[in-house]
Amino acid sequence: MKLSNNLLCILVILVFFTNCKNDVNLENNKIGKSDSELKIIKKRQDSLIDVHLKNGAWKYSYYSSEWQSEIDKGLAKDSTIAYMWQQKAMPLFKQGKYELGMEYIDRAVKYDRQRWQDYRAFIKCIFAKTYKEAIKDFEDCKKRFGYGYVMDHTYDFHIGLSYLQLNEFKKAEQIFKIDYEKQLSEHGEDWLHPVDLFYYGISKYEQGKYKEAIDLFDLALKIHTQFSDVQYYKALCLGKIGKIEEAKKLMKIAKNNGELGFSFNEDNAVYERYPYQVRWK
Helix, strand or coil: CCCCCHHHHHHHHHHHHHHHHHHHHHHHHHCCHHHHHHHHHHHHHHHHHHHHHHHCHHHCCCHHHHHHHHHHHHHCCCCCHHHHHHHHHHHHHHCCHHHHHHHHHHHHHHCHHHHHHHHHHHHHHHCCCCCCHHHHHHHHHHHHCCCCCCCCCCCHHHHHHHHHHCHHHHHHHHHHHHHHHHHHHHHHHHCCCCHHHHHHHHHCCCCCCHHHHHHHHHHHHHHCCHHHHHHHHHHHHHHCCCCCHHHHHHHHHHHHHHHHCCCCCHHHCCCCCCCCCCCCC
C-alpha cells in the first residue's frame, strides 16, 4: 500500500521529534525523576566512581590496560556515568589516538553535556586539530551555557585560535580583540594571559601589522619574560620593520630560552605542540 505524501510527511516529523526527545533524555538522565530519585542515582554513581576510579583505574598508569579494564567494569554496571567515559577517553588523546578517544568523549557529552562539551571542543582544537568542528562545538557551548572558560582560556580564545589555524587571520584578530577588551575591562591587565596575547599578536603578524604585533608581544613578555616563542616572533617583526640588529640580538636570546625550555606553560604542552610553537632542536 502506498502512503500519501501528507501522511509520509507526518510520519517523518513524528520520527524526528521522537528522536530529539530521546536525545534529550539521554543527555540529561534526569527528566521525569524526583529529587529523591536523583539523589539515589548520584549516590550509586559516586560509589561506582570510588570503586572503579579512585580505588581502581587511578592506581595504575594512564596508559595501562588496567586503567581501561577498571573503567570498563564500572561502565558495565552503569554506562551513563559521563565522568567514566571522559576518563576512558583522556589517555587516548594523550597518546594521539584521537579518533578512538573521540568516540568515548562523545559518550561523556551525551550523558553530561554541560560538564564535558567544552572539554571535547578543547580536544578538537588543541589535540585532534579539527578546527571547523572545534568552532562548531564552542559556538554551541556559548549558545547553551554562555561565555565560559576551559583549560584556563575562554571559549572565544579557542575559537580565535581555530580561525587562526584555518588562515582566517582577520576573523581571528577580531575575535581575539573583543575577548582581550572584555577581559581587560572586567578584570584588568593582571588578568591577561601571555598565551592569549601571543596569539592575538600572531593574528596581526600574519597580516603584516608588525608594530601592532610587537606591542602585544611586549605585553606577553611583561608576564612571561622568557617566553621564547614570543621573543622569536617579535624578532621576526623587528626584522620586517628594519630593526635588523635588534632582531638578531633578540633571536639569540629567544633561541637560548627555547633550548632551556622556556616555552608554552600550558599543562597540555607536554602532550601536544601548540600552534606556532617553535621547534628549537
